[in-house]
Amino acid sequence: MTVPDHSVYGVLGRNGAGKTTTMKMLTGLLRPSSGVARVCGVDVVKDRRGAARKIGALLEAHGFYGHLSGRENLDLTRRLLGLATTEVDRVLDVVDMTRDGGRRVGDYSLGMRQRLGIARALLGSPPVLMLDEPTNGLDPDGIADMRHFLRELPIRAGATVLLSSHLLGEIEQTATHVGVIHQGRLVVEGELARLKAELAPEIGLRVDDPARARAVLRSRDLTLSDDADGLVAQLRPGDNHDQVCAALNRDLVAAGVAVFSIGARAPSLEGVYRAASAVSRRPVSEPV
């Protein structure tokens, strides 16, 4: 796994795929069974404290003391990191929480705790931010705010962001680069735009009888899958979208299938993920 400087790198994978384990290994909380992990060139096993100085982390559990205020909580970490007192005000300002800093954390909403967690990760302006499931438990407004905030983080904080999530939409809207982990192995990684561009073109269909439509499409030797909107047919490289759409429409109507909609689909992260899942079914030699 290689995370480029000043990128927002989304680590994707199902629950239990190994996202949190990867984060824990990088933060020195778990010892890797084999392999090497470096953060800004520092080996996380050989020099845990050196690597930890490069990282600001928002882990699965917030770990805030509910009886203390947000400012007091940040101040504890600031002291442990040996930073100037002004750092607390700076990071509270970055996450727009200056006004609420004096309130007890026990009275904070989940969204405020997440923001405070990011503020704590930003203490000392570490070059790398690791955020494990940062939108977990947030309401829709909170998720939208957090996505906007995460997109801006490389500019606001000048940091590289490593973000883990099992939500495709979250990664698609925030990440510039992605890595897909499956059963503890990295199966695909790269710049999101490039990965999307490399995808085989797809056609999305909505029909009244998916089973019959599937039989018709199979006879044309197309790779099929389902998604929330209906059927997805993967084209072969060089296929012309419009001509294939027209031909499929003709075939389906001739077979008595009512076609509600048919058209080319924009390449999505879901497509990247599906392709990665197909790759993950093949044996991969190198662990993450």
Added chain:
Amino acid sequence: MLTVLSVEVRKLNRSLALVLAATAPALIAVFVFSMLLRSKTPSEWDMWIGSGMAIWAYFMMPLCVAALTALVAHMEHGPRSWDHLRALPVPRWTLYAAKAVCVIALVLIMSAAVLGATIGAVALGGLIKPEAAAMGVLDLTGYAWSMARMAAAALLMIAIQFWTAIRFASFVPGLALGIGGTFFAVVATSARQGVFMPWQMPVNILATEAWRVQTALTLGGGLGLVVLAAAVLHLARREGR
């Protein structure tokens, strides 16, 4: 280490551990105060202070150590903050050592508070009921010395309770051990082997036999330090929390 220690002290601000540290000595003082008000004849200072110290050594101190270690540990277990702390660029052993030092300091402060509050209660009781006022000499240095030795003898018990409280995220093992230890220490008072029980060590300091005091200081204090060091090392090397 000093920075980590100062952070630990700040965490205690407005915490339940501090409430306990203030309440437990006050309860002993209230008990001694009410005993004095019920008394019809005057007694020696030694009797009143001795009563307070005995209650502290037998019940209150072991139970307070169990509760205190559980509360201090739960401060991290509750919000699951171990991961955050252990991911910071500070030596991990200092996180646990600072916590242990905090607990020991709180026990010392509570011991001093027990003495101070008991003297205050006896003095106040004497003012309200002069016919029962304490008489004789108030050997403050002697009592303080006994309290300090009692706290030193309690090190083994503190180390065992601390280790258990930090090791297990649930407060049940720590509290069960503390309550069980206190109970068996009281039951075992009559048995010769009972004096070697960690929870019995503070009581040994009050004994008239010199060997029991010596045992308490050597086993309770000396072995306590070794167990505490082992606990800190073990906890720092563990993966996970």
